Amino acid sequence: MLWLNFLHFYQPANIEFHHIREALDKSYWRLVRLLEEHPNLHFTMNVSGCLLERLDDEHETAWLERLKLLVKKGQIELTGSAAYHGFLPLLPEVEVLDQITTNAKILKKHFGKDFKPVGFFLPEMAYSPAVAKLVYQAGYRWIILDEISYDGDDRHLEAGRFYADAASGLKVIFRSRKFSNAYPPDKLLPLFKKIEASIVATKHDKKKETSEVSVVVTATDAELYGLRHEDPTGEMERISKLKSLKTQTISSYLSTVERKHILSVKLRPSSWESTLTEIKRNHPYQLWHDKDNKIQLDLWRLANLALSLKDEFKNDENFYWYRWHLYRGLASCTFWWASARDFSKLYGPYAWSPDDIDRGLGDLIRAVRSLSDIRSKKHKLLAEKYYLRIQERVWQTHWNKHWQKNV
Structure with a gap:
């Protein structure tokens, strides 16, 4: 099974640094070390521009340098975003573009003048057609959204499939709310073990076939991995050692998808916290x-x-x-x-x-x-x-x- 894991690193630009220090010690360093210890592990990440600047201001160069090395190796794909985590659908167009371009400048400052991400993270996964058009205009080509954004009526959303936003032309991949509104390793470890057992059974009985989900897409705050959830049994470390685990960055996965298999769909204004009730009442950002x-x-x-x-x-x-x-x-x-x-x-x-x-x-x-x-x-x-x-x-x-x- 393929796990596409998206991690969002963010701390407010005006927060006291001891909060950022705590996130570094409990989550950010843990994730970097995990990737270093498991070279076959690949994640897609957004590290907000304001966080990069705060780390730079406080001379936290060690973590930044290790992050850069993992990006260079291809284990980490970084996305663009809004530099100061503004809630884009409720901001004027000029402010949206300003935050997008400011974030791009910060990324170039830290990762090189030619650094240009393909993907984009909307803060709070807050989607609107107008914002999506601005993101495409800024040169980005895919976004990740919560599955509630899919306005598919009775059509079933296929896990791990890429779609195209009819309003903007952006490619879209949807996270699983079931696996993301939790600590993903807790949900995924039993599933992977079941798959491994199924593979063993299939080897012994050629007539048996596995019917498990082939792709799982999760997207959470990076702080979930240690700061907000301590993971005392080390489920993340355990899942990283599984032979059945396969991971890719989102752009790498997109490159394997043929254009004719990308379905154009209508998306609805929403966020990763929106409920169906809020959307039906036309209050998606409540x-x-x-x-x-x-x-x-x-x-x-x-x-x-x-x-x-x-x-x-x-x-x-x-x-x-x-x-x-x-x-x-x-x-x-x-x-x-x-x-x-x-x-x-x-x-x-x-x-x-x-x-x-x-x-x-x-x-x-x-x-x-x-x-x-x-x-x-x-x-x-x-x-x-x-x-x-x-x-x-x-x-x-x-x-x-x-x-x-x-x-």
Whole structure:
């Protein structure tokens, strides 16, 4: 059986470095060492541009150099993405393109001026036809999405098959939600063992045939492999030693697929957390933009206000700092932490954190405050109104509703 494993490495650009250090020690180093110890292991990865820059700023050169070597050997395929993990379907086109091109520049800085990924990771796997067209326009040729994005009606989605997005022309491969909304090795190890037993049985009885799934596609946060799930029995290490395990990078796998076998399909706006109910109600991004969540609505009001100032104040003497803060404030996690959803069953946290909301909120307001032009005063006053209202709602909601739930 072929396992196509996609790993997403990301930490917010404005997070304290000790959090990144913890992810390095518990997950990132583990995955790099695993690949070094098993040369036949191949993974596809997105390492967000903002994470690469933070590691570089903190002189974490050892991990970066080992990563580069694995990329050079072909064991790792890196994809493009949005540099600061913005929630692309809800951002203006110019901002989407800016984050895509900024990420590409960061990758060239670290992996060479000729480095050009073929695949692209949409933060939160948040798909919209408009964003997909921009990704294709930027030179990328495939994306990975959650299977819920497939608008196939009664047609069954074939595991591991490549499709083509009718809206953009991008090739698409779908992750299995069943195997990805868990710790994949826990789900896959019993399956591989069953396949190995079946192979042995087939050798003894030529009439028997294996009917197991031939390709499994998983896509998760890299932090799942150690930081969020400790894996005390070393299931990942055990699965890496199996003789029946075959792995490929996604582009390598795509190169084996004939063009005539790629079916053009319609995709629906969605994310890797979307539910069918949300999609049917035309709220595919509800986790980040819930019309009943007053905190999220005000966060988006402040974000859109800050974004609207870009052209008017592009010559401001503090424009660099305006952009610096805006990038960080627009990260999808600013809005995610205000959703108050419980992800404990998916090895995730209770998605409510006043401190994490405040971190993104602080950068959004600082983006507006940074502008020195006197004409920005009216915008500053409106921004402060949103800021104070959000702060009050966050802490009132925290003490009255969520306190101790996330302890």
